[in-house]
Amino acid sequence: MASILVAGATGFVGRRLVPALAEAGHDVRAMTRNPDEYAGPARPVAGDVADAGSLADAMAGATVAYYLVHGLGSRDFETEDARAAQNFGAAAARAGVRQIVYLGGLGSDRDDLSPHLRSRREAERLLAAAGVPVTTLRAAIIVGHGGISWEMTRELVDALPVMIAPRWVNTRVQPIWIGDAVRYLVGVAEREEALGRTYEIGGADVLTYRRMMQVLGRILNRRPLPVFIAPVATPRASALWLSLITRVDPVTGRNLLESVSNEVIVTDDAITDLVPGPVLGYRQMVLAALRERLAALTGSADDGGEREQHGQ
Ligand SMILES: NC(=O)c1ccc[n+]([C@@H]2O[C@H](COP(=O)([O-])OP(=O)(O)OC[C@H]3O[C@@H](n4cnc5c(N)ncnc54)[C@H](OP(=O)(O)O)[C@@H]3O)[C@@H](O)[C@H]2O)c1
Helix, strand or coil: CCEEEEECCCCHHHHHHHHHHHHCCCEEEEEECCHHHCCCCCEEEECCCCCHHHHHHHHCCCCEEEECCCCCCCCCHHHHHHHHHHHHHHHHHHHCCCEEEEEEECCCCCCCCCHHHHHHHHHHHHHHCCCCCEEEEEECCEECCCCHHHHHHHHHHHHCCCEEECHHHHCEECCEEHHHHHHHHHHCCCCHHHCCCEEECCCCCCEEHHHHHHHHHHHHHCCCCCEEECCCCCHHHHHHHHHHHCCCCHHHHHHHHCCCCCCECCCCCCHHHHCCCCCCCHHHHHHHHHHHHHHHHHCCCCCCCHHHHHCC
């Protein structure tokens, strides 16, 4: 049993990870900037990654620290995320943490990565800079009720009779079900062979964004969404348009949209030796996420932890 700190415990991934770690027998602390509002199953601790001084108490006694924090909603997220990762890595080293587990983004370093993906990659380096071994899991879109990229896609397909999209709709992506991502995150804790290693994680299907929207359209609206290419749509125009159709704010929308020209697929499946087990395909994960949404709307149990979040 490890003593585990989860930074980002109140987020989409953290809300599912915390109970899974507790179920695996670990002693879990949930780090948040608002511990008084925390309603999850772990012990809440205050901590703000932008404030290095606030991390010492949160980190004290932890042997493993999960880092599930990002500043996508900020215009200057690159500077803020870099400082935050540096603060977290340094505090972990001072507290004697033996392993940091970080969930970052897929995408090839040989590609011209978007600022968002570049920043996620930089965080890997900065978290490790003070000497604590980092285990990085890199993922593309994580599908599950409440996930920002998933909800953005769902709202878009739900709202539109046809889609006029930029060329990026032909980029390939390998989405992963939130339950599978959490299983991998839990599975690397305290594993000697995972220290200092980077793993790519993905679901069973590689598909283009166009195909993703068509599959979703068939499930939501009983017909595939017709997608037409408009070659001259800028990220700024697309983000503004996106914020009109979905609930995503324009800054987050733009930061996410800039990544869609980068292919995000698994090229090395070493994680499947370390944490074996089947993963869901896209259609299965869409159906599971929609079931969770229905459960959250009707207040039944299978809601992926969303009611808990709404109560915060
Ligand atoms: N969602 C996806 O599809 C996806 C895909 C690939 C990778 N990832 C990665 O997975 C990680 C988690 O993503 P998510 O979707 O779960 O994010 P999220 O729902 O937006 O949650 C973000 C979390 O960060 C915490 N946070 C933000 N600023 C903070 C600060 N200054 N100090 C301390 N905590 C702070 C928030 O906690 P409080 O507000 O309670 O403090 C919240 O719990 C990120 O690193 C992301 O890049 C996500």
